[in-house]
Structure formats: C-alpha cells, structure tokens
Amino acid sequence: MDPELIKDCVHCGFCLPTCPTYVLWGEEMDSPRGRIQLMDQHVHGTPVTDEMAGHLDACLGCMACVTACPSGVRYDRLIEQTRAVVEREHTRTPDERAVRAMVFALFPYRRRLRAMRLPMAMSKRLRPLLERVNPTLGAMAELAPPVPGHVRLPPVVRARRRRRATVGLLTGCVQAEFFPQVNAATVRVLALEGCDVVIPPRQGCCGALSLHSGREAEAKRFAKRTIATFERAGVDTVVVNAAGCGSSMKDYAEVLKDDPGWSARAEALRFLDLAEFLVELGTVAERHPLPISVAYHDACHLAHAQGVRAQPRELLRGIPELDLREIAESAICCGSAGTYNLFQPQAARELGDRKAERVLATHADLLVSANPGCTMQIAAAIRRAGKGEIRVAHTAEVLDASLRGLSPQALGWVSEDAR
Amino acid sequence: MSTLQRLTERLGDILDQDSVITDPVRLRTYDCDGLTYHRATPGVVVLPESAEQIAAVVRLCDEYGVPFVARGSGTGLSGGALPRTDGVLIVTSRMRRILEIDIPNRRAVVEPGVTNLAITEAVRDQGYYYAPDPSSQQICSIGGNVAENSGGAHCLKYGFTVNHVVGIELVTPQGEIVELSDRDPGYDLLGAFIGSEGTLGIATKITVRLSRTPEAVTTVLAAFTGIEGGGRAVSAIIGAGIVPAAIEMMDALAIEAAEAAVHCGYPEGAGAVLVVELDGPHAEVDHQFAAVERICRETGAFEIRVAASAEERAAIWKGRKSAFAAVGRISPAYIVQDGVVPRTALPEVLAGIDRLQEEFGIRVANVFHAGDGNLHPLVLFDDSVPGQGEHAEAASGRILDLCIEHGGSITGEHGVGVDKSRYMPRMFSEEDLDTMQLVRCAFDPKGLSNPGKVFPTPRLCGEVPGVRKGVHPLVESGMAEQF
Ligand SMILES: Cc1cc2nc3c(=O)[nH]c(=O)nc-3n(C[C@H](O)[C@H](O)[C@H](O)COP(=O)(O)OP(=O)(O)OC[C@H]3O[C@@H](n4cnc5c(N)ncnc54)[C@H](O)[C@@H]3O)c2cc1C
Ligand code: SF4
Ligand code: SF4
Numbered sequence: 001m002d003p004e005l006i007k008d009c010v011h012c013g014f015c016l017p018t019c020p021t022y023v024l025w026g027e028e029m030d031s032p033r034g035r036i037q038l039m040d041q042h043v044h045g046t047p048v049t050d051e052m053a054g055h056l057d058a059c060l061g062c063m064a065c066v067t068a069c070p071s072g073v074r075y076d077r078l079i080e081q082t083r084a085v086v087e088r089e090h091t092r093t094p095d096e097r098a099v100r101a102m103v104f105a106l107f108p109y110r111r112r113l114r115a116m117r118l119p120m121a122m123s124k125r126l127r128p129l130l131e132r133v134n135p136t137l138g139a140m141a142e143l144a145p146p147v148p149g150h151v152r153l154p155p156v157v158r159a160r161r162r163r164r165a166t167v168g169l170l171t172g173c174v175q176a177e178f179f180p181q182v183n184a185a186t187v188r189v190l191a192l193e194g195c196d197v198v199i200p201p202r203q204g205c206c207g208a209l210s211l212h213s214g215r216e217a218e219a220k221r222f223a224k225r226t227i228a229t230f231e232r233a234g235v236d237t238v239v240v241n242a243a244g245c246g247s248s249m250k251d252y253a254e255v256l257k258d259d260p261g262w263s264a265r266a267e268a269l270r271f272l273d274l275a276e277f278l279v280e281l282g283t284v285a286e287r288h289p290l291p292i293s294v295a296y297h298d299a300c301h302l303a304h305a306q307g308v309r310a311q312p313r314e315l316l317r318g319i320p321e322l323d324l325r326e327i328a329e330s331a332i333c334c335g336s337a338g339t340y341n342l343f344q345p346q347a348a349r350e351l352g353d354r355k356a357e358r359v360l361a362t363h364a365d366l367l368v369s370a371n372p373g374c375t376m377q378i379a380a381a382i383r384r385a386g387k388g389e390i391r392v393a394h395t396a397e398v399l400d401a402s403l404r405g406l407s408p409q410a411l412g413w414v415s416e417d418a419r
Numbered sequence: 420m421s422t423l424q425r426l427t428e429r430l431g432d433i434l435d436q437d438s439v440i441t442d443p444v445r446l447r448t449y450d451c452d453g454l455t456y457h458r459a460t461p462g463v464v465v466l467p468e469s470a471e472q473i474a475a476v477v478r479l480c481d482e483y484g485v486p487f488v489a490r491g492s493g494t495g496l497s498g499g500a501l502p503r504t505d506g507v508l509i510v511t512s513r514m515r516r517i518l519e520i521d522i523p524n525r526r527a528v529v530e531p532g533v534t535n536l537a538i539t540e541a542v543r544d545q546g547y548y549y550a551p552d553p554s555s556q557q558i559c560s561i562g563g564n565v566a567e568n569s570g571g572a573h574c575l576k577y578g579f580t581v582n583h584v585v586g587i588e589l590v591t592p593q594g595e596i597v598e599l600s601d602r603d604p605g606y607d608l609l610g611a612f613i614g615s616e617g618t619l620g621i622a623t624k625i626t627v628r629l630s631r632t633p634e635a636v637t638t639v640l641a642a643f644t645g646i647e648g649g650g651r652a653v654s655a656i657i658g659a660g661i662v663p664a665a666i667e668m669m670d671a672l673a674i675e676a677a678e679a680a681v682h683c684g685y686p687e688g689a690g691a692v693l694v695v696e697l698d699g700p701h702a703e704v705d706h707q708f709a710a711v712e713r714i715c716r717e718t719g720a721f722e723i724r725v726a727a728s729a730e731e732r733a734a735i736w737k738g739r740k741s742a743f744a745a746v747g748r749i750s751p752a753y754i755v756q757d758g759v760v761p762r763t764a765l766p767e768v769l770a771g772i773d774r775l776q777e778e779f780g781i782r783v784a785n786v787f788h789a790g791d792g793n794l795h796p797l798v799l800f801d802d803s804v805p806g807q808g809e810h811a812e813a814a815s816g817r818i819l820d821l822c823i824e825h826g827g828s829i830t831g832e833h834g835v836g837v838d839k840s841r842y843m844p845r846m847f848s849e850e851d852l853d854t855m856q857l858v859r860c861a862f863d864p865k866g867l868s869n870p871g872k873v874f875p876t877p878r879l880c881g882e883v884p885g886v887r888k889g890v891h892p893l894v895e896s897g898m899a900e901q902f
Contacts, residue, residue: 007751007752007802007803008747008748008751009747010453010455010743010744010746010747010752010753011451011452011453011455011493012453012494012555012558012743012744013453013492013493013494013555013558013559014555014557014558014741014744016492016558017534017536017557017558025513026466026512026513026515026532027440027466027510027512027513028448028449028493028510028512029440029445029448033448034448037447037448037450038444038448041444041447046444049442049444051442051444051445052444055445069744070680070681070741070744070745070747071680071744071745071746071747071748072679072680072747072748073747
C-alpha cells in the first residue's frame with residue numbers, strides 16, 4: 001500500500017454517508033476512513049490480523065467513497081493494493097479458502113461457466129440445504145439467472161446505413177454465458193447507430209474479478225491477453241457493456257505500469273462504456289415510443305468507478321414516452337459488487353433489502369442498470385421480501401427495444417423461479 | 420486487573436458483543452477526529468443504540484471512576500472527541516433514527532447520531548429544512564453540532580445551533596437521564612449545555628426547530644483581484660443594512676485547492692471570491708440583489724455571476740463547501756484554524772496573517788464566513804518533515820493572538836477541545852475560568868465527562884480520573900455550592 005496515497009486522506013469523514021457498510025453497521029472500521037486507517041496501521045508494521053482482514057474483505061469496492069472524497073483520495077488504488085497484500089499475507093480459514101478457490105476457478109472461464117448452468121438451475125431447489133451448509137453456496141443458487149438459449153454472435157456485424165465508427169465489443173464471461181441477450185441487444189444498437197462491430201471470438205476474461213480480489217498476477221495475465229485480442233482485431237475503441245469489466249479495463253495501463261511496453265499498448269486502446277460511447281458519438285437512429293416507467297439503478301462500477309451517471313439517463317430520457325424515475329439513495333451499493341455477494345452473503349443481503357425497498361418505492365414497471373449482477377441481486381431481494389417480481393433489463397435492451405419499435409411488454413425478464 | 424478491564428467485563432451486561440470494541444487494531448481506527456494532529460487510542464469503544472444503554476455505561480464509569488468521551492461522526496476540528504487511553508469512548512453512530520417529525524409545530528425529534536443533512540432531507544418535501552449548515556453537514560452528527568454549537572454559512576442570518584435546538588434529553592455524568600427544554604423556567608440550562616463540548620454529559624435525544632424553505636434564493640458569485648476588494652464589499656453590504664443569508668469569502672490559495680478538487684470553475688485570475696446568498700420573499704430578494712450587485716461593482720468586482728438554477732447554485736457552493744478537505748490536494752497536511760474578529764478589523768487581521776506567512780515561511784489559505792467575521796485560516800504543512808507540525812501549530816497560535824488583539828475570539832464554531840484549551844487563559848482571566856469550572860462541577864463533580872478538554876489544566880473538582888482533590892476552595896469558603 002502506497003503511504004503517499006494514504007496520506008491524501010485528511011480524515012474529514014465526507015465519504016462515510018455513502019459507504020454501504022458504514023450505512024449498515026455504523027462503525028469506523030467498516031468505513032472508508034477507517035479502512036484507510038487500517039491500511040496505515042499495516043504500513044507502520046501491524047500485521048494483517050483476522051480482524052483487519054475481515055474489515056477489508058467487507059469492503060464492496062463500490063468506490064462510492066472515491067466519488068464523495070473532496071481530497072482526491074485514490075481509494076480504488078489503495079484497496080486494490082491492499083487486497084493483494086491481504087491475499088499474500090493472510091491465512092484464511094479452510095472453508096473460506098475452498099469457496100474462494102471454487103469461485104476463481106469458475107467465473108473467469110467461460111466454458112466452465114457454461115458447464116455450471118445446469119447444476120445451478122438444479123441447485124435452486126436445493127437452496128435451503130445449500131444455505132445451511134454454506135451461505136455462499138446459498139447465495140449462488142439464489143442469484144442464478146434464467147438460463148436462456150445460447151446466442152452465438154458473428155465475428156463482425158456491419159453498420160446499418162452510413163458507417164460512423166468501428167468498435168470492438170467485449171462480451172464478458174458472465175455476461176456472455178448468462179445474459180447473451182444483452183450482448184445481442186448491444187450489437188444491434190451499435191449497428192443501428194452506424195457502427196461496425198468487431199467481436200473477437202474466444203475472448204478471455206478481462207481480469208476484473210481477479211483484480212478486485214487482489215489476485216494481481218492472474219489479473220495481469222488476463223489484461224495482457226485482452227489487449228492482444230483487441231489489437232489483433234484491429235480496433236482502437238472497445239465498447240464494454242458490463243460495468244465491472246469496463247472499470248478494470250480503464251485501469252489496464254495502471255495495472256501493467258511495471259511493464260512499460262504493455263502499459264503503452266494499453267494506453268493505445270480506448271475502453272468505453274456503451275452509454276458513454278453512444279453519447280460521445282451522438283445518436284442518430286430513430287427512437288420509437290416506449291410507454292413504460294423505468295427505475296434506473298446506478299451500478300457502482302459505472303457511476304463511481306467510471307463516473308458515468310448522466311449518459312445512461314440521457315439515453316433513456318431520449319426515448320419518447322419513457323418515464324424515468326430516480327431511486328432514493330442512488331449512490332449506495334446494492335450489495336452485488338462482483339464477487340461480494342458470494343463472499344459476504346449476509347452483508348450483501350442486507351444491502352439488497354435496503355435497495356429493494358427504495359426500488360419498490362418508485363413503483364416503476366422495469367428496473368434498468370448497466371450491470372446484470374446488480375439487477376439480479378435487487379430482483380432476488382424483492383422476491384425475498386415477498387413483493388413479487390420486478391422485470392429487469394440492461395440499458396442496451398431498452399435502447400434496442402425502442403430502436404426496433406418493440407412493445408414494452410416484450411422488454412425485460414424475470415427470474416426463473418417466477419416462471 | 421486494571422479498573423478499565425474490570426469495567427469492560429461488565430459492559431457485556433449492557434451491550435451486545437459486537438457493540439463493545441476491545442481489539443487493538445479496531446480501537447485504533449478511533450484514534451482521532453478531524454484534527455489528526457492529536458491522537459490517542461481509546462481504552463474501549465462502545466456503540467450503544469439507546470439512551471438507556473448510554474446511561475448504564477456512564478453509571479459504570481461513575482462507579483469505577485473511569486473517564487468517558489462522547490463521539491458522533493468524528494469530524495470535529497478541535498480534538499473534542501479525542502479519546503482517553505484510560506477511558507471509554509461512547510460513539511453515537513448507531514443512534515441515527517429520526518423519531519418524530521411534527522410539521523404543524525415545526526419540530527423534529529432525532530437521535531444524536533442523525534446527520535445534520537438527514538434532518539433536512541427528511542422534511543424537504545414538505546417545504547422545511549434544518550437551518551444551521553456546517554460545511555460538514557452531510558456527515559457531522561446533530562449530537563456533535565449541539566456539543567460544538569456548530570454554525571455554517573447561513574448562520575449570519577439564521578443563527579447557530581443554539582438558536583435551533585429547543586429541547587435535549589441527556590445522560591448526566593452520573594448516568595441519570597434528564598430533559599432540558601427552552602421552556603424550562605429559571606436558569607437556561609439548555610443554553611449552558613449547547614456548546615459544552617461533551618463536558619456536561621451526553622445528549623441522547625434532540626428536538627430541533629424546522630424552518631420554512633425560503634420563497635426565493637439568489638446566489639451571487641463575485642470575483643475580485645485581491646482579498647481587500649472582497650473585504651470592502653462585505654463591509655459595504657452590511658453597512659447598507661442588508662442581512663444576506665450568507666457572505667463567504669475565499670482567497671487565491673483556497674480557490675486553487677477547490678478547483679483542484681471539484682473543478683468549481685470560479686472566474687480565472689480571481690484573487691478572492693465572494694459568495695453572497697440572499698433569501699426571503701421574491702420582492703425583497705430582487706431588491707437586495709440589485710443593491711449587492713451595485714456594491715460589488717463599485718468595490719472592484721471584475722466578474723459577477725448569478726445562479727439561475729438549483730444546479731448552478733450548487734456549483735457555486737460546491738467550491739466553498741469542499742474547501743477544507745480540498746486543501747488535501749495541495750498540501751499533505753493542514754490545520755484548520757477558527758477565529759473571530761470584528762468585521763471592521765478584517766483588513767488589518769488579514770494583513771497580519773500575510774506577515775505571519777512570511778515570518779514562518781508557511782502558506783495559509785483563507786476561507787471565511789465574512790459576514791460575521793469568522794475566519795478559517797488553513798495553515799498548510801508537510802507532516803512528514805520533522806518539526807513542521809509544531810512550526811505550523813506555532814503559526815496557527817499566532818493567528819489566534821492576532822484575533823484576540825483585535826478584540827475577537829479564539830473560536831467561532833469549531834470549539835476549544837484539546838487544541839485550544841491552552842489559549843483560554845489568553846482570553847479569560849483566572850476568575851472567569853474558575854467560574855466556568857464551577858458550572859462544570861455542578862454537572863460533573865467527578866470530572867469524568869470528556870476531561871482534559873476546554874480547560875487548560877486539570878484543576879478544581881479533579882480532572883484526574885478517580886482522584887478527588889477534595890473540596891474546591893470556593894466551596895470551602897462558602898462562596899459557591901456544589902450541587
Ligand atoms: C471538512 C470539515 C468542515 C467543517 N465545517 C464546519 C462548519 O462549517 N461549521 C462548523 O461549525 N463546524 C464545521 N466542522 C467541524 C465539525 O464538523 C463540527 O464541529 C461538528 O459539529 C462535529 O460533529 P461530529 O458528529 O463529527 O462530532 P465529533 O467530532 O464526534 O465530536 C465533537 C464534540 O462533540 C462531543 N459530542 C459528540 N456527540 C455528542 C453527544 N451526543 N453529546 C454530547 N457531546 C457529544 C464530542 O465529545 C466532541 O467534544 C467541519 C469539519 C470538517 C472536517
Ligand atoms: S469502496 Fe464502497 S464499501 Fe469500500 S470503503 Fe469505499 S464506499 Fe465503502
Ligand atoms: S472523504 Fe476522503 S479525505 Fe475525507 S475521510 Fe474520506 S477518504 Fe479521507
């Protein structure tokens with residue numbers, strides 16, 4: 001952990017009210033200011049104790065504190081470095097180790113994920129049992145999304161009408177396997193807006209999961225492979241529709257900074273979130289009315305880590321007859337946060353419940369975000385509360401429906417349980 | 420076993436296991452408040468959830484003669500919540516329920532850990548707000564506000580915490596739960612408690628007055644080449660009989676920090692900016708605005724901006740409200756000083772601060788509530804350079820001397836805490852301090868409630884925990900009574 005970065009914190013506490021764990025538990029050790037103090041203790045020689053590791057592990061990495069901090073503290077960098085230290089120096093219980101090993105052996109690898117889909121669907125019925133054995137397994141089962149048919153995307157999709165740009169598309173591991181319809185919608189929207197879309201087959205994991213969990217070496221390996229893949233594809237702009245992936249990819253140059261050749265290659269590629277890219281390009285395709293009320297949820301990895309808040313709202317507002325509603329406490333994480341709901345199921349659940357309450361208060365027909373992990377998490381919480389089902393969709397799917405003139409009824413999906 | 424250990428063992432009868440913190444790594448996260456210069460690791464931290472729990476903890480402290488310190492959000496800037504290594508830190512951050520909102524009577528009853536801004540957010544839709552607005556309003560607790568009698572930019576027109584709190588439930592240093600109200604006959608005990616910095620007990624429930632959101636608000640940003648022009652404008656505005664909701668000034672260095680932090684886009688080349696906010700009925704605001712604009716032009720403003728929307732107003736305020744923390748962008752460490760001078764003495768005091776900058780070779784950024792002469796010089800230093808902290812402290816102390824020389828005070832709103840207790844004798848005579856101590860002793864005869872703060876030296880009713888120093892001479896001589 002870089003002591004210089006720690007020193008930037010002036011202990012003003014402005015970050016506390018946006019920190020989900022502080023909001024939940026109201027204690028200093030589980031606030032950004034407290035975690036930075038823990039890091040400082042470690043820099044000054046205190047070993048990583050179980051308690052210290054516990055509070056650092058409980059951080060969702062939602063980066064709300066980075067947005068809130070007037071002093072410019074790079075908590076994102078700090079927590080990344082810290083996770084690597086904790087991973088190196090802290091011995092976890094055998095139970096924890098097993099769960100982590102399983103998650104990291106699974107999620108970054110698409111083929112393994114695909115093999116998982118069937119057992120996951122089955123495991124839903126076993127949920128109560130799984131929960132008793134290990135809360136993490138219960139969480140996985142609870143969140144398992146519907147299993148759609150497989151969608152194979154062609155390597156290149158040409159622009160409709162005049163071509164205005166050529167972009168690469170990251171398909172993402174979880175996105176591609178569990179939410180292929182989101183990628184399909186993204187490609188259609190881009191093409192309708194005049195982009196040639198290059199979709200390199202056999203893209204690997206972008207490394208986000210590893211990076212956010214302190215697995216540095218693995219993260220670097222994935223980063224290099226992803227860079228090489230898009231270089232080979234011959235694009236200089238890569239559009240990303242999964243918030244978690246996008247935020248890590250924007251950090252590639254920093255992640256690879258010890259390797260000047262690679263960090264320069266990372267600098268040469270532009271990674272942009274779909275909404276960010278579309279607003280920058282300027283939209284031209286005709287939008288058909290979509291009479292539906294939408295609650296837009298700020299995914300942390302988009303709003304806090306990438307500062308993309310206005311663009312998705314602007315795009316949604318641009319759809320005739322769409323009624324956009326704000327969710328109270330929008331800056332606070334829903335508890336999904338990458339692998340968080342797997343490693344810290346209890347806290348994730350509490351945050352999910354809190355978010356669900358506020359989403360329901362909007363009385364919107366559809367819940368939209370740029371991260372299926374979030375919408376899945378919130379939908380699960382709504383179901384738990386016995387409040388029925390809420391339809392959920394990715395921003396790309398809503399745009400796609402409007403561009404293609406689909407009926408609002410066709411939009412959004414509910415979890416398998418409810419079907 | 421130490422006394423504290425024996426007490427700690429019994430905390431389990433009062434609180435859940437996860438509400439008592441004894442692990443050293445965890446404890447250290449409570450080392451300091453917003454004044455990081457002073458640090459001490461608390462002996463034990465408790466996170467109570469009710470007044471009864473606080474009362475029970477305080478009774479234990481009383482029984483064992485162990486000191487206790489209250490802490491809200493830990494944003495205090497005078498070290499008021501600095502823990503005692505031999506004591507209990509009682510943190511209210513889990514007591515954050517809004518208990519009652521009574522719009523017809525314009526009252527809200529809240530727990531002490533509720534943040535200042537949360538009150539406004541809860542009543543905004545009904546057209547009300549909680550008026551005192553410290554820059555830290557998004558996080559500072561109402562309990563901390565009461566203890567420090569906090570103010571903010573808008574206190575020029577609307578007054579400080581003391582003008583907006585009408586009732587308090589508190590736990591006395593003996594562990595009794597009592598209520599104070601502005602309607603109580605006799606001595607103004609409520610007034611004595613507000614601003615007592617945690618030395619007279621712990622507030623557990625606070626009844627605040629809600630104010631009507633003004634019909635119209637106009638915010639003006641005026642840029643001057645130097646601080647003198649801004650100063651002249653302030654005097655002229657007040658001299659013209661206008662009471663703006665707020666008049667705030669920032670100097671070049673403070674502007675630089677705010678730009679770096681929040682890109683507030685203040686006019687290029689400004690040596691000082693003045694933020695003037697007018698509120699009230701439309702007609703009045705329009706009339707005052709015309710006058711303020713004319714005065715600013717006459718006193719040399721080279722650019723004047725008017726916020727036309729809520730967003731633009733927020734943009735103007737953003738720079739000012741983030742100024743303290745933003746200084747972290749241009750300096751590794753800083754001391755926020757807090758002094759008051761008569762408005763008319765502003766130019767002389769600012770010139771004096773300039774001279775001190777040269778003498779000490781240290782940079783000072785100035786942010787102030789210009790309307791009521793409340794200065795916040797930010798003394799910048801590098802804490803990794805040995806000795807610089809002390810050097811900055813010395814410079815910062817000299818600024819206070821300047822304030823006192825010009826008939827001002829050593830604190831406007833941040834309190835005395837540990838930081839300024841040693842300056843108290845410069846402002847008050849021995850007799851004054853003794854009299855204050857008598858008030859203190861009336862509430863806290865054992866001196867267990869936040870000892871070591873506010874007063875320069877442990878004295879009278881016994882600042883040292885567990886050690887009663889016998890009867891105070893004034894009591895002995897029959898000149899005063901202990902209650
Ligand atoms: C960036 C920044 C800007 C600031 N701007 C302003 C400003 O504009 N105006 C202003 O006035 N202040 C300002 N402050 C100072 C600070 O926010 C206020 O003093 C605030 O009231 C402290 O509240 P807290 O909850 O953080 O209290 P703490 O720091 O936790 O405690 C402050 C004092 O209150 C006592 N205390 C806390 N809770 C209780 C309770 N329930 N009962 C009795 N005593 C209690 C503590 O013992 C301590 O002495 C600022 C601070 C920062 C960091
Ligand atoms: S990243 Fe999120 S959870 Fe972690 S400290 Fe910051 S605000 Fe809290
Ligand atoms: S807002 Fe920034 S400077 Fe203030 S406590 Fe949080 S991290 Fe530190």
